[in-house]
Amino acid sequence: MTSEEHIFTTGPDPIPHDAPAAPSAVARPDTTAEIDVTAVEQKLSDPGSTQSFPAIAPERIDTESTYDAGTSTSLMWGARSDVGCVRTHNEDSYLVQSPLFCVCDGMGGHAAGEVASSIAVETIAKLAPQEADPARLAAAVEAANAAVIEAADNGLGKPGMGCTATVAYIEGTSLAIAHVGDSRAYLLHEGTLIRVTHDHSYVEELVDAGEITADEARIHPNRSVITRALGSDPAMHADHFQLNIEEGDRLILCSDGLSSMIPDAEIEAVATQSPTAQLCTDNLVDAALAAGGGDNVTVVVVDVVDDGRMRDLVRRRRRNLLVGLAGIVVALVAACCIGAFIIMNSLFLGVYDGRVAIYTGVPESFLGIDLYRLYDETAISIGDLPADTQNRLQEGIGQSSMDEARATLSSYREQIAADRTRAEENAAAIEGSTTDTANDTDEPQAQDAATNAEGGDA
Template sequence: MLLRAGVASDRGLVRQTNEDSFLVRTGLYAVCDGMGGARGGEVASQMACQALLGLEPPEVDEERLREAIAAANEAIVKRSLAEAHLAGMGTTLTVAVAGEGGFLIGHVGDSRAYLLHDGKLQQLTADHSWVGEMLRRGEITEAEAAIHPHRSIITRALGTDTSVQPDLFFVPFGPGDRLLLCSDGLSGMVSDEDIAELLGLPEDPQGVAEALVRAAVAAGGEDNVTVVVVVGQEQEETTEEAGQSASGSEADDILLGPLDRGAEQVAQSRTRRPLMAWQRLRGASTGGQPTPGPEAAEVAGRLPRATFTRRRVIVAAIVIVAIVVLLGGFVAFNSSVYYVGTYEGMVALYQGLPGSVLGIELSSVVEIGEVPYESLAPYLKERVDAHDLLSKEQGRAFLKTLGTLQ
């Protein structure tokens, strides 16, 4: 049986960088979703994929895969401790290693592996997330899990602890089957029904991968999205073209990505645009136009002073009204938002915006949790430090969630 693969990745419509990584090599496929501020998530996901390069399918058993995942975890932990700007970084990992009659799957986190067999989609992996565990315990429904405000809180990841416990299992795979590895940027935006429909398209794996990513972006693109699609074909059905990966590289080549690590250039272009626009406006006001001569200045000097006075009064009144309206709107908005921070070493819920203006704090504590900040896992500290704006209900739910994770 010949394996053909396609891969696609996109940073989405919200994120400024792509912290996902993937690995595609004949018989070895992986998707990692990094986390950890600055460039930490990107570094962690890349390190995890690179740590798998020593695996040589099909001579890989559970013990060898477990060792490779443990080595990746150890490397990420050591680097995060050694480099302060990478502190708290981590990543999910979902890897598929081809063997006799199927794939050996290794899984940590909330990225996913799916199998499409005889037109039916099966989720192979279990999400290592707080919401996923509640779902498995029957405490919430799938519909509630899909919109839960803390569905992104994961309970297992590489790099967040000195030890890691991956799920390892074997999945039969034959001609006509399709394997999908994806970050939660796909599963969080596209329903399983739509994933099944797109995964079953009569296209090559690259076309399917791109269609899945487009669907996630079209649905809102709230997160980075990365997919790897693997298709099994009978050897006699293949052609020379089929002997290549869907990206156009030879089957023995290694694809390690994503391919669009252009976040810095994008960020620079975005920060320059306002300046360039201002320069164009400034040039349009004087450049290429005659400067006012003495006649114009003389005419201006003869205008009645009362005209300028009235205009100044009108402008001042408009400015005052605008300031009052803006202040009223700001006060109303500030009282409607909340965020999670710390108070005397404890995780707490604040009302208002983080920070201060002219020495006046814009927020105040409304509820102090029962969990010490220092007891949190690094990825949870990151969420607290981010000061993301929440509703009051979301903030309280987060405090409650932290209590259950201790």
């Protein structure tokens, strides 16, 4: 993207970035195009560099993760920006704040494009979420748009300055993307390069309409007309979405200084043949320069990797999980064995076919399975026992040993025998009482009969 060629729309008609701003009714020092370049350069930590924004607060991230190349437990990245072979200054900025990555391509000319891209990167770094949330990532980009507009209103940079923004946040297997403009995000998955962003440009609309091909769009005379960018419209919105990624995937963020110089097929070839993220970054930038380097070239490459520490951590966690599960299994087996031992060595008296019986186990069931079995039957009918004893036998009367069980059965027999003896004695007593009563009744009748006989003789 160049300050001389790139155009983005702020209304119905595209406006060249380097066109002079329309004079206002009352010229004010803070709104005219006459700016103090020295002051602007002092405000920027390194004019024209790719990291021309204030350092990220140390409490925000680990400072080591802001280097242009590095690695974490799951990511490896490389970043590079080059002024190119034609331009005299670099308007691109990029952000490497793992797992947050961003490329911004500035527009507006010297001391403007780089201001816009730097402000955008700084704002996104401060406001980006701490998770792969595409909606909140888009909100950070939209806040950067407001910051660029406000900076121009306050005399920093130039009126009409702007930039693109392609932002990625990687969390585990989730990739969140927020995007505005014609910078791009590619995903290399299993050797196949996929462009995951859609350019907000005039030629992209022609490609979508089928009027030109993607290769024709790269050399189209209006390829620099941008239909959406930061700094152009306060109501600008960012595209945002989320993708699933896997170990071995490679993410490529780039300004159009790469995509406008070499076709996607060549980007794919370079990306598949480069073993590391930094080598891939260097090879892509070198390829763009070899093709002419007509614009600033900025590339950020992020590999989803496993550097060994994550594998060790996963292995330890898996081992701990297996040890824990094994402990649980052992405890359950031990509990089952103890329970089975207790059940097999338990006794109780119950009822079988209307008679008292001896059972091993406990008078319970588990999942429809009886935890007892019949050990021995007796001839003792529960009908010969007291009602309370019958109810207890129906529920099961626990016994501490077989001797106790047999002693209890003996006591039942003795009780039944005593009850029968008592019943027989009662029956005999009742029968004897009946006989005596009958004898007493027969004696007066005999006396009456004798008296009657004597009277007859007389």
